[in-house]
Every structure is written in structure tokens, then in C-alpha cells.
Amino acid sequence: MLKWPCRPGGLIFTLYLHMATPLSVRPAASTFNIQRMEEIYDQAHGAVDAPHGHDYYTVIWVQEGTGAHLVDFTSYPFAKDAVFFVSPRQVHQVMPAERPQGWVITFSPRFLQLNHINEDFITEMNLFGHFDERPPILLPTDLAAQSDTLLHFLRQTYESTLPYRLAAMSAYLKLFLIYCHGQCELPPPDMASDQSSHYLLRAFKKLVAEHFQTYHQVQDYAHQLHISAKHLNQVVKTLIGQTAKEVIQEKLILNAKRELRYSQLSIKEIGYNLGFNDPLYFSAFFKKCTGQSPSEFRG
Structure with a gap:
């Protein structure tokens, strides 16, 4: 190796x-x-x-x-x-x-x-x-x-x-x-926006990074943040142009792609590790988000 x-x-x-x-x-x-x-x-x-x-x-x-x-x-x-x-x-x-x-x-x-x-x-x-x-x-x-x-x-x-x-x-x-x-071309956060909203977005992303394998629903994260799912979606959509659901799905898909590309775990094992108990549902979820089945992406 x-x-x-x-x-x-x-x-x-x-x-x-x-x-x-x-x-x-x-x-x-x-x-x-x-x-x-x-x-x-x-x-x-x-x-x-x-x-x-x-x-x-x-x-x-x-x-x-x-x-x-x-x-x-x-x-x-x-x-x-x-x-x-x-x-x-x-x-x-x-x-x-x-x-x-x-x-x-x-x-x-x-x-x-x-x-x-x-x-x-x-x-x-x-x-x-x-x-x-x-x-x-x-x-x-x-x-x-x-x-x-x-x-x-x-x-x-x-x-x-x-x-x-x-x-x-x-x-x-x-x-x-x-x-x-100072050399970064990515846009900085809009500091004119409500600082509490930026704090909420950071807290949400931190929770997703830590719990995406367990929690797949917006309501799960809203509960942890002591707010409604509707309010969480509004804040996330306003600040980054994505819904909270899309952020969760993006994290799941990114990690699914990493495992599919760089490991030899079975598709069923990868789905299970990401919190999907039904391999058919995992495959359908992956294809809906990427346009490819897990096996097609793996090649």
C-alpha cells in the first residue's frame, strides 16, 4: 500500500x-x-x-x-x-x-x-x-x-x-x-443579518455534523435547538439559500459518496452506517438526490 x-x-x-x-x-x-x-x-x-x-x-x-x-x-x-x-x-x-x-x-x-x-x-x-x-x-x-x-x-x-x-x-x-x-474569494457571512440567526445556523450545522447518522429529520434538530422546525427552516433558507432538510441530505450524500468511492463496504452496510435500516430506501434516497443509484456511482 x-x-x-x-x-x-x-x-x-x-x-x-x-x-x-x-x-x-x-x-x-x-x-x-x-x-x-x-x-x-x-x-x-x-x-x-x-x-x-x-x-x-x-x-x-x-x-x-x-x-x-x-x-x-x-x-x-x-x-x-x-x-x-x-x-x-x-x-x-x-x-x-x-x-x-x-x-x-x-x-x-x-x-x-x-x-x-x-x-x-x-x-x-x-x-x-x-x-x-x-x-x-x-x-x-x-x-x-x-x-x-x-x-x-x-x-x-x-x-x-x-x-x-x-x-x-x-x-x-x-x-x-x-x-x-484575506485571500479567500468565498463570500463572508452577512454580518448585517441578525447575529442570533448566525449563531443558530452554526449550532444547527454542528449538530448535523455530529448526528447525521442518527437524525435525518428537521424536527429532530429543531427539538435539540428548542425551536420549531418551521423557524429553523426559515433561518437556514434566509442565510444560505438551502432548506434545513437540504443541509441534512447534503451531509448524508457526501458521506455516502465517500464510503462508496473509498471503501469496499457493501451498499447495505453503508446505508446502515448512515442510519438507513432499509437498503432499498437508502438506494432510492441516494438516487433521488444524485440521479444515480449507489451501484452506478460506485462504478
Whole structure:
């Protein structure tokens, strides 16, 4: 099996995608890590990893090199100073054609909690796609030079024993993400809208990410949020142009596609894992949403 190791917390490890089991999700050995792409390439002897997911956030900045980065179902070619953002459990695969140069940063939700960084900050950055994929951003030359210096300071701090080391690391990380956000072409949240509505949308999406395998109905989430299903639909539709039902279905379909494409579980097993007890209903649901049956999508 081809491999591209990750190294959270200084521990080199590789967990493979076992094709007879559900999609491999790699746990973090630590809450934070930063290293050079060259080091990862050398440790893997140039081999390429299988598609996989993580339970932590990953930032990959390609400064130089050729190759591609597969994110869910789209392959993006490497480009100079392209920065990729991979959310927890999002499937990706780094495929360098030669020894690349760049940075890889990983950090867990726990790191954010320990350093008083609200995950809403990450959500509002519009960099990480929790329900869909995000294309890479391109750093202009002057900002790339500033950011490279910043990440060198971040790595020095990470490897140091300085007092308030974690606080300094989190500050450097936030600044780098803010720099990247400035280059993001995705529209920011409409801050003129009611802030309570934005809070409700974030809470709803967080619940869907955590419980989509169990709760499939809008009413289930409205009950958790102590509001009516009608009100939840109105808020979600106003802010993002989708109904709450469509958000739930989008999450289910995305994860169904990941398992169909990247595992060898049976269609029945995939449906059951997503909360569908009737395989015929799961197949009908998938075809209604995608226009293809699960077997047609799997090919």
C-alpha cells in the first residue's frame, strides 16, 4: 500500500485505508504539529498515501512542486503558493510528482479549546469546508514571504520550551489563518443579518455534523435547538439559500459518496452506517438526490 505519513506531535505514523472496512480516519497523536513537506516526502521515500481522513484540521501550503491534491472527489493540481484546507473527516490524498516544498500544519479541536479559540472562528473564516470541499487559495508573493516568516516563527516556538508557548503558537496560527482569509474569494457571512440567526445556523450545522447518522429529520434538530422546525427552516433558507432538510441530505450524500468511492463496504452496510435500516430506501434516497443509484456511482 502506498503511503504518505503524517506526523502530529512528532510521532511518525501511517494508518492505511483497509478496503474491506469503513473509510480510515486517522486520530491525532497530539493536538498540534507543524513540519515541512520535504520532511514528509523524505520519510515516505517519495511514496504516495491512499485516500484517508483525519479527526483534526489540516493546512497544506505548497510553495514549490508538481503533483496534485485530491479532496473528496476533486483533484487540484499543485500550484505555487497554493494553500489547501482540509476539515476533520474530509477525505484527501496528497500526490506529489516530485519532492515538494511547503508547510503542513495540523491542529485538533482540542488545541482550539485549550487555547480559547472558538471553533466559530474557524467556521467564519470560510477556509475549511465542513459540508463541502474548498478550492485552494493562492497567496500573492509579498504575503507568501510574510507568511513563510510567520510559520518559521511558529515552528521555532512549537519546538521550544518558552513560557506561554501554546499561547504564542495559537496567536501565530490565528494570524496565518487571518492572512489566508484575506485571500479567500468565498463570500463572508452577512454580518448585517441578525447575529442570533448566525449563531443558530452554526449550532444547527454542528449538530448535523455530529448526528447525521442518527437524525435525518428537521424536527429532530429543531427539538435539540428548542425551536420549531418551521423557524429553523426559515433561518437556514434566509442565510444560505438551502432548506434545513437540504443541509441534512447534503451531509448524508457526501458521506455516502465517500464510503462508496473509498471503501469496499457493501451498499447495505453503508446505508446502515448512515442510519438507513432499509437498503432499498437508502438506494432510492441516494438516487433521488444524485440521479444515480449507489451501484452506478460506485462504478
